[in-house]
Structure formats: structure tokens, C-alpha cells
Amino acid sequence: MDITPIHRRVIGLDVHQSKISACALIEQPDGNIVVEHQEFGGFKRDRRALAEWVSGFTPEVVVMESTGIYWKSPYAALERVGILAWVVNARHARNVPGRKTDVSDAQWLATLARAGLVRASFIPPADIRHLRLIARQRQKLGGMLASEKNRLHKVLADAGIRLNVLVSDLHGKSARAMIRALLDGQPIHAILAHAGRLRASRTDLFEALQPEELSARHRFVLNEILAHIDYLEATMTRFEQELLHGLAPWEAQLCLLETVPGIDRMGAAMLLVEIGADMDSFGSAERLASWVGICPGNNESAGKRKSGRTRKGNAWVRRLLCEFAQAAARTRCALKDKFSALSIRKGHKRAIVALAHKMLRIVYAMLNHASPYQDRTVDYEALMVQRNAPRWLKMLQKHGYLATA
Incomplete structure (x- = not known):
């Protein structure tokens, strides 16, 4: 049984790091199919030429695989000339093995798209895509920060400092200040002055801050880790500010x-x-x-889940x-x-x-x-009355609807 075509003018793109293979399937008024192949490089001038070549066919659909990050530059080049390409999941458009080449991959993509057998994945607008770079790098920095904090914990334990046993957060304000004072060589009473409102007794803190072997190498590594933690925290703050500024609309x-x-x-x-x-x-x-x-x-197969x-x-x-x-x-x-x-x-x-x-x-x-979250366990009407009842009673008394006490 032949595949029934849905789209008449389709272009498939097989995108690689340094090469883009393109195949255009154009149905003529008499029903004949014209197949045209073209290859382009991976540089800016090549992507511009690709966009001009594709727009010259006025295609209904342009389809490409989501191969790593290499699809992003050709997609942006097509977007600039008003063409929104379909980026499809590679596992949904896998070619038949045996006669697989870059040229046949592009033609296979075009064939599937012409028959409506692939579906475009979600690609956000350009401004959201650019903000994604900030958000994802911020997540990477968060992972690096967590790794450095864990490393600080291990080096402190290696030196015999057991402060983490007494504080809930080793990187809280009080604990961080005590660690810095210890590394600066301050006396014990000055270190304990940073304890603030910690629940632990000063006797236990004194014992926990007695290092068994806090050598010069330990101090060097701990100071470098703390400096890196400060740098990562400051960098994440800048990323967060830029992200929220970009999301103002x-x-x-x-x-x-x-x-x-x-x-x-x-x-x-x-x-x-x-x-x-x-x-x-x-x-x-x-x-x-x-x-x-x-x-x-x-x-599910043969009725079995x-x-x-x-x-x-x-x-x-x-x-x-x-x-x-x-x-x-x-x-x-x-x-x-x-x-x-x-x-x-x-x-x-x-x-x-x-x-x-x-x-x-x-x-x-x-x-x-465009509606906020409403929890079924919360009585929002009671909360509104509790918040506004004093003001309502004042206004009713002011205008004579309630007698003043």
C-alpha cells in the first residue's frame, strides 16, 4: 500500500557538525515528484545559503532531526527568513539500515514528513531559547557548588573537625563564620563568638572545633575551597538576576x-x-x-503489560x-x-x-x-474573611451600620 502524501512541498535536512545534507521533494501539478539534493557546510555563510535555497522552494514543511546541539544554528538561520522548521525526535525518524547515507537520511526525513508520519517537537521562541542558556548554566553552577560544599565537609572531617555533628547546616552563616575564624588562626573564644543562636552548647562546640591534624596543607585546601564557594555563589546570584530581568515580560x-x-x-x-x-x-x-x-x-504486547x-x-x-x-x-x-x-x-x-x-x-x-493554584484542603473564603474582617467592621461602624461599643 502506498503512503498517502499530506504535504506537497517538503524539505528534509540531515544536520551534522560540519555538513548539512538537504533533500527537497516537490510535487508538480501533474503529480510527478521532483527530487533535488544539495549539500552545505557548517559555517555562517553556508547556513545563509541554506536558508536562501530552502526559501526558494516555498516549502510547506522543513524537517530536521534533533542531533545534539547542531540543529540550533540551521534552525535559527531558517527562522530569520520566516521558516519554522520541524525538529523531530531522532528515534522517531530512524532510517532503515543497509542503505543508510547522509543523502538518503535527508530524503527519508522528507518522505516521512510528506506523509505526516513525524511530529514536530516543541521549540520555544528565540528569546526564551536564549534565556534557557542562563537557566541551564545556573543549574550546572548549582551542581558545582554542591560538589564543592561536600568537598569542604570531607576535608574538615579529614582534619578532625566535627562541626557538622552539631549544626544542621555546615554552610549556614554561623558555621561558615566559625570555619573562617578557625582557618584565620583566631583564639577559641573569638571563634565561639560567631556561634550566635546555635542550639549546641559552647562546650560541645569547643570540642568539635579542636582539630586533630589541621596542617598547613589542610588550611590551604580549605581556603581555596571557601574562595571557590564564594565565587560560585556570587556567579549564581548574577545569573539569577539576569534570568529574572529577562523574564520581566x-x-x-x-x-x-x-x-x-x-x-x-x-x-x-x-x-x-x-x-x-x-x-x-x-x-x-x-x-x-x-x-x-x-x-x-x-x-504492551500480546495482551500483557x-x-x-x-x-x-x-x-x-x-x-x-x-x-x-x-x-x-x-x-x-x-x-x-x-x-x-x-x-x-x-x-x-x-x-x-x-x-x-x-x-x-x-x-x-x-x-x-491563567488561574492560580487552589488547594482543596484550604478554605480560601475563611482566609479572606480573617484577613479583611477588621477593616470591614471599621467601615460598617464608621458609616453607621453597626453600633459602636
Whole structure:
């Protein structure tokens, strides 16, 4: 059975680091198909020539695979001439092995797109894509910062300093000040003066801050780690300021996302640059969850349900959602009740993923309808009355509707 064509003018692009293979399938008025191949380099002049060549066909669809980061520059070149290409999942457009070449890959992509057998992935607008660079680098810096903090803990333990036993956060203000004073060689009473309101007794702190072997090498390494931690924290602050400044046009969406338990300002900003503010791009919460890779997979054969583990998707969004779920599970809301019910049957990790899936569907509904999160366990009317009743009573007494006491 022949594949019924849906689009008449289609171009497929097989993108590599230094080469782009293009194939145009153009249906003539008499029904004949004209196939034209062309190859371009990977430099700016080549991408400009590619955009001119593609626009000369006035295609209905231009399709390319999401091969690493190499698709981004050709996509931007086409976008500048008014062509929004389809970026498709490589596993959905895999060519038949045996006669596989770059030229045949481009023609295969065009053939699939012509028959409507591939679907474009979500590509946000250029301004959101550029903000993604800031958000993702900020996440990388966060990982580096966590690694350095862990290393500081290990070096302190190697020197026999057991401050982490007495403080909940080794990198809190008081603990950090005591560590710096210790490395500066200050006397013990000056070090303990930085303890502030710590619950631990001064006797225990004195014992914990007695190093067994705090050599000059330990001091050197600890000072360098602290300097790197300060640098990373300052860098992350600059990244956060630039990200929030760039998201000023989407202030309303940021405020909506902040109403969800477990999502703070920065978490809302980092989620927004990944999924965008226009939910029409996905069409449904199910498609959004499938794109992220947070929903259960389908694997059924011969009437038997096999492993339904989650598929690969947007790892950046999945990581954010799991962090949100961890935070929401510790709040007093309906999401915590959901997590408690799931963790009994599925365990902690599966329950976190399931709660992250639920939170993503909530986020979709909020952005789609421009409405804030409303928790079913909270009586919002009672809260409004509690907040405004004193003012209402004053106004009623002022205008004579209530007798003054």
C-alpha cells in the first residue's frame, strides 16, 4: 500500500557538525515528484545559503532531526527568513539500515514528513531559547557548588573537625563564620563568638572545633575551597538576576507558578524558560508530560503489560519537577496527602516521580487558564474573611451600620 502524501512541498535536512545534507521533494501539478539534493557546510555563510535555497522552494514543511546541539544554528538561520522548521525526535525518524547515507537520511526525513508520519517537537521562541542558556548554566553552577560544599565537609572531617555533628547546616552563616575564624588562626573564644543562636552548647562546640591534624596543607585546601564557594555563589546570584530581568515580560506567569506549593521564584523562572508560557504548543497536559518524560510509558504486547518506566525526555524539566515534588511533600497541602498515599504503595522515589507528574499537569492547567493554584484542603473564603474582617467592621461602624461599643 502506498503512503498517502499530506504535504506537497517538503524539505528534509540531515544536520551534522560540519555538513548539512538537504533533500527537497516537490510535487508538480501533474503529480510527478521532483527530487533535488544539495549539500552545505557548517559555517555562517553556508547556513545563509541554506536558508536562501530552502526559501526558494516555498516549502510547506522543513524537517530536521534533533542531533545534539547542531540543529540550533540551521534552525535559527531558517527562522530569520520566516521558516519554522520541524525538529523531530531522532528515534522517531530512524532510517532503515543497509542503505543508510547522509543523502538518503535527508530524503527519508522528507518522505516521512510528506506523509505526516513525524511530529514536530516543541521549540520555544528565540528569546526564551536564549534565556534557557542562563537557566541551564545556573543549574550546572548549582551542581558545582554542591560538589564543592561536600568537598569542604570531607576535608574538615579529614582534619578532625566535627562541626557538622552539631549544626544542621555546615554552610549556614554561623558555621561558615566559625570555619573562617578557625582557618584565620583566631583564639577559641573569638571563634565561639560567631556561634550566635546555635542550639549546641559552647562546650560541645569547643570540642568539635579542636582539630586533630589541621596542617598547613589542610588550611590551604580549605581556603581555596571557601574562595571557590564564594565565587560560585556570587556567579549564581548574577545569573539569577539576569534570568529574572529577562523574564520581566512574563511576570504574570511567574506569579501564577509561585502559588504552587514547592515552587519558589527561581524555580518558577527556570521551569518557564523550559516549557514556555503558551500551552497551545503542546495541546494537552498528556503531551506535555510525554515531552518531559515524566509520565508512565506504554509497553504492551500480546495482551500483557510490561515495564512502564518513564521514557527519555527533557532532563532539565524532570529534575526541576522532582525538586518541586520533594519540597511539596513537606508542606501542608493536598500534594502532601497525595505523596503520603503513593509512598505507601510505591515507595519514596516512585511517589516523587508520580507527584512530579501531577504537579506538571497542574502547571499546564494554570498556564492554560491563567488561574492560580487552589488547594482543596484550604478554605480560601475563611482566609479572606480573617484577613479583611477588621477593616470591614471599621467601615460598617464608621458609616453607621453597626453600633459602636
